[in-house]
Amino acid sequence: MKWWKVLSILILLYVHIAGLLVPIGIGITSVQPYQIRSGEEVALAIQTYNAMLDSNPSDVRAWLKYDDHSLIEAKNIELVSEKEISAGFDIPALLPDSASHGDLTLIVDFRDQGTAVLPRAAYVTAASSDAASNTASRWSDINLRDLNVVSTFHFPYRSILQETIRNTYFHVSLWLAMMILLTGAVIISIIQLRNGSLITDSRAYALTEVGFFFGLLGVTTGMIWAQYTWGKAWSWDIKQLTTAIALVIYAAYFLLRNSVKDPYQKAKLSAVYNIFAYIALIPLLYIIPRMSESLHPGSGGNPAMGGEDLDNTMRMIFYPAVIGWALFGLWMSELISRIHQLSIMSRKSNIIK
Amino acid sequence: MMILTNFVSMFGLAHDFMNSMGKMYVVVAVVALILVGIFGYMILIDRKITRLEKKIKGGNVR
Numbered sequence: 001m002k003w004w005k006v007l008s009i010l011i012l013l014y015v016h017i018a019g020l021l022v023p024i025g026i027g028i029t030s031v032q033p034y035q036i037r038s039g040e041e042v043a044l045a046i047q048t049y050n051a052m053l054d055s056n057p058s059d060v061r062a063w064l065k066y067d068d069h070s071l072i073e074a075k076n077i078e079l080v081s082e083k084e085i086s087a088g089f090d091i092p093a094l095l096p097d098s099a100s101h102g103d104l105t106l107i108v109d110f111r112d113q114g115t116a117v118l119p120r121a122a123y124v125t126a127a128s129s130d131a132a133s134n135t136a137s138r139w140s141d142i143n144l145r146d147l148n149v150v151s152t153f154h155f156p157y158r159s160i161l162q163e164t165i166r167n168t169y170f171h172v173s174l175w176l177a178m179m180i181l182l183t184g185a186v187i188i189s190i191i192q193l194r195n196g197s198l199i200t201d202s203r204a205y206a207l208t209e210v211g212f213f214f215g216l217l218g219v220t221t222g223m224i225w226a227q228y229t230w231g232k233a234w235s236w237d238i239k240q241l242t243t244a245i246a247l248v249i250y251a252a253y254f255l256l257r258n259s260v261k262d263p264y265q266k267a268k269l270s271a272v273y274n275i276f277a278y279i280a281l282i283p284l285l286y287i288i289p290r291m292s293e294s295l296h297p298g299s300g301g302n303p304a305m306g307g308e309d310l311d312n313t314m315r316m317i318f319y320p321a322v323i324g325w326a327l328f329g330l331w332m333s334e335l336i337s338r339i340h341q342l343s344i345m346s347r348k349s350n351i352i353k
Numbered sequence: 354m355m356i357l358t359n360f361v362s363m364f365g366l367a368h369d370f371m372n373s374m375g376k377m378y379v380v381v382a383v384v385a386l387i388l389v390g391i392f393g394y395m396i397l398i399d400r401k402i403t404r405l406e407k408k409i410k411g412g413n414v415r
Contacts, residue, residue, distance in 0.1 A: 024375065050375075163377040163380055164380055166380045167383050174387070217386070217387055217390050220390075221386055224383055224386065228372060229376070229379075332398075336398065342409070343405055
């Protein structure tokens, strides 16, 4: 068996094992209450994810952050349950810049386990100026320098996504592998137009078929993911729509092939259509979705899988996953091409019993 | 009527299940779908090869 086939299996095994077993980092799932008022004492009930809260809450520190120079530290932390802590804050009487309201970020540092940050954890409104203040605290420029960086390997926690961030190694990598396969298909289609070979046509067809199959898997896995993170499997999100259109265009490639009998004509028409389908694929998948706001990462002008969507731990699994799926897809396409060639040969030489 | 309400509550339970454990089962569903898809494709390919072999080699194909 060829080396790259074995490599594809090894890579995919690694991706599945690492992708599913590496733990997710610490996160904050909810903070109650959301609305707080300045000048008051408040006890925030903080639900955590993947934190091993034991009986020693002195290991835990928490801050509320208004902006980079305005923070307050929790005055006490209590353990409520194995997933929940209660942090008491004295909210200062005045907001920085005499603002009337603002979003607060909650930062919780767990010794040895890392730090969790939840932006917009609470919303503070300034009390009316003649209300008596219960607290004497002030926003200060606390320098959070000795936050605990956990040394174990883990994937980042993202609210709402939680464990499903692992789908990046499956859903997103399949799309990129599809792009590699379809790019190969169009290149081989162009080669076919020049050499007129049926074997080349068979390879182009096989790559397109596997690419299309990966695209179908991408859409369906995306719908499962969306159901539980966006709330609906299909939300007419621009990228969902454009990829569906692209897949319909490629589906027509197979219909076209089926409608032509002569294999040389079929090869030529398929190659030309493949080129047009690919030319449509690029703007549909990579240009139009970036032009508008969407739930998909990579919208509103930002390239997808940028710094916001992947961190260095995830990159170690993600890039091999793309290569692994692409190589595995290449293997599948090789099998399909061999079958296709054999079926043509059996028809041509009429070795039918 | 009872059947309808039971069906709806079953859907609600499934929703709770999929959302539990940090939505780990959503990951499981995605991976399972990919595996099922690939296995299905393998079966399709295997059948094509078998048909071809029968055609080329004749009736003595095991």
